[in-house]
Amino acid sequence: xxGIHDLGGRQGYGPIDVDEPPEPxxxxxxxxxxxxxxxxxxxxxxxIDWFRHVRECIEPADYLTRPYYDxxxxxxxxMMVDSGAASIEELASGRSTAPLHGxxxxxxxxxxxxxxxxxxxxxxxxxxxxxxxAGDAVRTQSLGATGHTRLPQYARDRRGRIEAFRxxxxxxxxxxxxxxxxxxxxxxxxxxxxxxxEADGRRDRVYLDLWERYLERA
Amino acid sequence: xxxxxxxxxxxxxxxxxxxxxxxxxLRVKALESLLVEKGLLDPETVDAWIAVYTEEIGPKRGAEVxxxxxxxxxxxxxxLEDAPAAITEIGFQGWASGHLNVVENTPTxxxxxxxxxxxxxxxxxxxxxxxWYKTAAYRSRAVRDPRGVIAEFGEVIPADVEVRVWDSTAExxxxxxxxxxxxxxxWDIASLAALVxxxxxxxxxxxLGRRVGVR
Numbered sequence: 001x002x003g004i005h006d007l008g009g010r011q012g013y014g015p016i017d018v019d020e021p022p023e024p025x026x027x028x029x030x031x032x033x034x035x036x037x038x039x040x041x042x043x044x045x046x047x048i049d050w051f052r053h054v055r056e057c058i059e060p061a062d063y064l065t066r067p068y069y070d071x072x073x074x075x076x077x078x079m080m081v082d083s084g085a086a087s088i089e090e091l092a093s094g095r096s097t098a099p100l101h102g103x104x105x106x107x108x109x110x111x112x113x114x115x116x117x118x119x120x121x122x123x124x125x126x127x128x129x130x131x132x133x134a135g136d137a138v139r140t141q142s143l144g145a146t147g148h149t150r151l152p153q154y155a156r157d158r159r160g161r162i163e164a165f166r167x168x169x170x171x172x173x174x175x176x177x178x179x180x181x182x183x184x185x186x187x188x189x190x191x192x193x194x195x196x197x198e199a200d201g202r203r204d205r206v207y208l209d210l211w212e213r214y215l216e217r218a
Numbered sequence: 219x220x221x222x223x224x225x226x227x228x229x230x231x232x233x234x235x236x237x238x239x240x241x242x243x244l245r246v247k248a249l250e251s252l253l254v255e256k257g258l259l260d261p262e263t264v265d266a267w268i269a270v271y272t273e274e275i276g277p278k279r280g281a282e283v284x285x286x287x288x289x290x291x292x293x294x295x296x297x298l299e300d301a302p303a304a305i306t307e308i309g310f311q312g313w314a315s316g317h318l319n320v321v322e323n324t325p326t327x328x329x330x331x332x333x334x335x336x337x338x339x340x341x342x343x344x345x346x347x348x349x350w351y352k353t354a355a356y357r358s359r360a361v362r363d364p365r366g367v368i369a370e371f372g373e374v375i376p377a378d379v380e381v382r383v384w385d386s387t388a389e390x391x392x393x394x395x396x397x398x399x400x401x402x403x404x405w406d407i408a409s410l411a412a413l414v415x416x417x418x419x420x421x422x423x424x425x426l427g428r429r430v431g432v433r
Contacts, residue, residue: 006334006335007334007358008334008335008357008361008385009358009362010354011358013354013355013359014355015355015370016353016359016367016370016371017355018350018370018371020350022348022416024271024272024276024345025346027242027243028243029242029247031268032246032247032250033246035263035265035266035267036249036250036253036259036264039263039264039267040253040258041258041259043256043258052335053223053224053227055336056224057223057231059228059232059235064354066242068337069242070242070245073242073245073249074231074234074238077234077238077249078230078231078234081230081234082227085256088230088233088234088238089237090252091238091248091252092237092239092248093252094248094249094250094251094255095251095252096252096255100256100257100258103257105257106258106259106263107263108262108263109262109263112267112270116312116313117309118312119302119311119312119315119316121316121317122316122317122389123317146224147224152334152335152385152387154361154362166390169389172388185388187390189382195362196362199362202381204364204381204382204383205380205382205383206382206383207382207384207385208385208387209386209387209388209390210387210388211388
């Protein structure tokens, strides 16, 4: 979707807080929320792409102003409401009025030792043949897509170069609703001067990881 | 994949905005107590995860990987070829490391990592990202004005050095190996790792030689 989240190249966002203190969390509630997110049993079949899309749907003003982990809270709360696992009233009060049935026991603390080393892979076996190989010239889609998609607006309808084939990866555009479509994924590089008017004459490049459907031969 | 999701979810977001407590700390407290009552959460497990990300998993891991790569060319070759396997050798695999990709700075190339669409980050090696990495300011500017961003952090990248910006738009995660600074020839792994900053592994810092003299 053409949402507020698609920030690459937008102008006017001002300086970066380069003097931020080094601690991982700046408020106790931030640490608490991160811990909750790592620990709680998902009451629905939520993919990483569904999480991302639900976050993208946060009101633009909230997206730009709410603290980061507060946005995570808002996203998980919305997913719980959408899947029927909790009501707005329950999330507001913290009190359960409708028990959930058939859920396994929550993750116990001793499980963290194993879970912290668990690795998720998003590539899959496939007999398909990738359409492109390293060195090929490509052009990105000119139109975006509704729903969740991972071709940023700044890189649409631009000429780029295939740097590497990365395997067959789960496609975010379909994975957001749980479908397991896989597609070739490539690292594609673009000359900065082909993306930004003020970059003319710079040798810099921007690298993106893009699925085959976002690309056509140039 | 229609707009229906966005409309439906947007309505839920607006409802939550109106009804949840105004303070983030109170919202988190309500969420935690609700999840416990629903049988989805053990609060002691929350404590255990917080301990992991405050005491154990952080930029020191990435720094050790970099120092090891500087000292051991064979390890570095494996790291550049298949980073997930290389970090598993030393037990550092975990959150968002399944498709880790390591990129190397050279005298003529500087790498910078961003996620313009959300906040993707190699947590298993760098821990919790700094807040600035997740802000609109960094996400919007890193792809368009990388030299300006790095200048804000205190360094000017020479015009003859190519800047490569890596926008983490898929599940690949990027870690930068900075250049080993001169004057560190006989240093051991711990001393070398102590030089390597989180920002150097994101790419907002380039010259670690500035830190050699101040040890």
